[in-house]
Amino acid sequence: MAIPAQADALLRAAVHAGVGSAAALAWQHADARSLVAVGHTALPEWCGQPIDADSQFDLASLTKPIVTLTLLVAQVAAGRVHLADRLDLHLPTARDTPRGSATIGQLVSHTSGAPAWFDFFAATRDLGPDARPQAVQRAVLMTPPAHPPGSCAVYSDLGYMALGWLLEHLAGQPLDVQFQQKIAGPLGLHAGFRRISQHAAENGGDEVRAGIVATEVWPPNGAPGRPLWGVVHDDNCAALDGVAGHAGLFGSIADVAIWANEWLGAVRDTETPYHGRLDLPSGICRQWVATPGCTATTWRHGWDTPSRPGSSAGEGVPVDAFGHLGFTGTSVWFAPSDNAFAVLLTNRVHPTRDHVAGIRALRPQLHDALWRTLPMRPTALRMR
DSSP, rough: OOOHHHHHHHHHHHHTTOOOSSSEEEEEEETEEEEEEBSSSGGGGGGGOOOOOOEEEEEGHIIIIIIIHHHHHHHTTSSOTTTTHHHHHGGGGHHHGGGSSSSSHHHHOSSSSSSSSHHHHHHHTOOOTHHHHHHHHHHHHOOOOOOTTTTTOOHHHHHHHHHHHHHHHHHHHOOHHHIIIIIIHHHHOOOOEEOHHHHHHHHTTOOOOBOEEEEEEEEGGOOOOOOOOOOOOHHHHHTTTTOOOOEEEEOOOHHHHHHHHHHHHHOOSSOOOOOSSSSOOOOHHHHHOOOOOSSSSSSSSSOOOTTTTTTTTTHHHHHHHHTEEEEEEEEEEGGGGGGGEEEEEOOOOSSSSSHHHHHHHHHHHHHHHHTTOOOOGGHHHHHH
16 A cells, blocks of 8 residues: 555655655555655755655654553553552652642643643753753652643643653663563564763764754754754753653654554454554553543543644544644554554754744645545544
8 A cells, every 4th residue: 555645745745845854654544554754864954864764753742652651551451550549659759749649640631730841951951960850850740730630631741751750660660661671672663762861972972863863953952053863852851861751752654653553453443352562451542542531622541632623633534533743743643443543753843943834734634635545434423
């Protein structure tokens, strides 16, 4: 199965128009998968090289479902934690903090009351690399709620940063090690976190890495006049040495498609039991995909669902779709009843985050071009 011609043309036109220097698309329907990768790792002034299906993108907030959510499902399935448990029941550093009273379910569904974001990177800039991660963790856990817990859904990095520390405490291992052992290893992925301290030691500060797609020219976190290249784009993740529950993962379109196939198999309601390489518990996965943390929200437990109208998943998105976006220009959308998913990776923040119109136009147009190739179903089952 080839990428639909209209989707392929839209992807190439977007790169030509400057929606980053690179873009890659994975489209799977009925177990037939196709991949396309276009563009270069960076713009010509930085001597970018052509990308392929194995080129590594900064996945940004796709880290949340690929790493944190996937690991958390396993912990819940094993009975080590429950959605109703308070964070401070399991994470000692959360005791006597505002975040400690939030439940696991509230954190995973963005209903803990946490503010959407805070610049912990700037607030801890003067600290050394050993003290900085502990200071960021303390600051996150001490941040007071902006809303009453459970009252509304506010997409928040802070909740997933806390979940990352919870997972590290439960397993007694850093998050990057857990990802390699429990997700990347079983799936044969080349994806992974890139610790800033290790990167500097290996490269003497040289940020250019073959096969990695560059992001933003961002002096606060990189060399003046040069893009971040092999170094995480997210500032708060950078303050945590490049490893966090909300961001930090690098991966290729091939990597994300392999992981997405595991989730698609787990959530599909079929007569054939799911037996994937991650052994995701279908019951929990289906429940989380379908269950909101509060009323009047598109957010479920770990996943977003299409807004109506105006979804980045397009106007023709199947009604049972769910997905997630990433700030650098990444996304994944699933359509379980159609046995389909679409993964889009771009570096739309290269060389700057300021131009957002291109990615906002590309996402719905591209997804609609894919959904139109699905077999026709009753109009009641589609958004109009």
